[in-house]
Amino acid sequence: MANERALSRSATPRRSEDDRARRRPVHEERLRTTAGLRGTPALVLSAWRGRSGRRYIVGIHDLAEPELDDMGDAVVLAVRRDAAGIGEIVCVASAGESPRERLTRTWMARARYGxxxxxxxxxLAETEAERSAIVADFDAVATTDTMTDTMADA
Incomplete structure (x- = not known):
């Protein structure tokens, strides 16, 4: 097979990280969960891939105001789920322990409106810097809030 030309590794096209990141839209990857040991109810979990391709495990909750007060340090995604079960991010926020960083009713109203x-x-993000990086990873898909911006709206 003398007619086949072998390409060197340097001649083969390579995709850069930026190309791969642009091709990967932010999307949800549903996780299968089973009932815990001894009949405890299963946690409702899912995962989201950010623009970077990183995977973020999330717990799914109803969009309810009482839960906002007990949120603690977290990144919160407001999600609209259609009849086919496909989730779409409406807005993203970073919540912290300080009153300035807590999710507000304004954020909840904006999420519901969307x-x-x-x-x-x-x-699982332990520091404010980690939470900010995660919010930035979802930045292109939704209206992104920080608690400081949200508090200014209130």
Whole structure:
């Protein structure tokens, strides 16, 4: 097979990280959960991939105001789920322990106005810098809020 030309590794096209990131839209990856040991109810979990391709595990909650007061340090995604079960991020916020960083009723109203019916809560980011980086990873898909901006609206 002398007619086949072998390409060197340097001649083959390579995709850069930026190209791959642009091709990957932010999307949800549903996780299968089962009932816990000894009959405890299953946690409703899901995962989202950010623009970077990083995977964020979230707990799914109803969009309810009483839960905002007990949120703690977390990244919260307001999600609109359609009849086919496909989730779409409406807005993203970073919540912290200080009163200035707590989610406000204004954020909740904005999420509801956008059609959100679920809160997806990512609690594994330990620092404010980590939470800000996650919010930035979802930045292109939704109206992104920080608690400082939201408090100014209230």
């Amino acid at each position: 059609g959100a019916n679920e809160m997806h809560v990512h609690r």
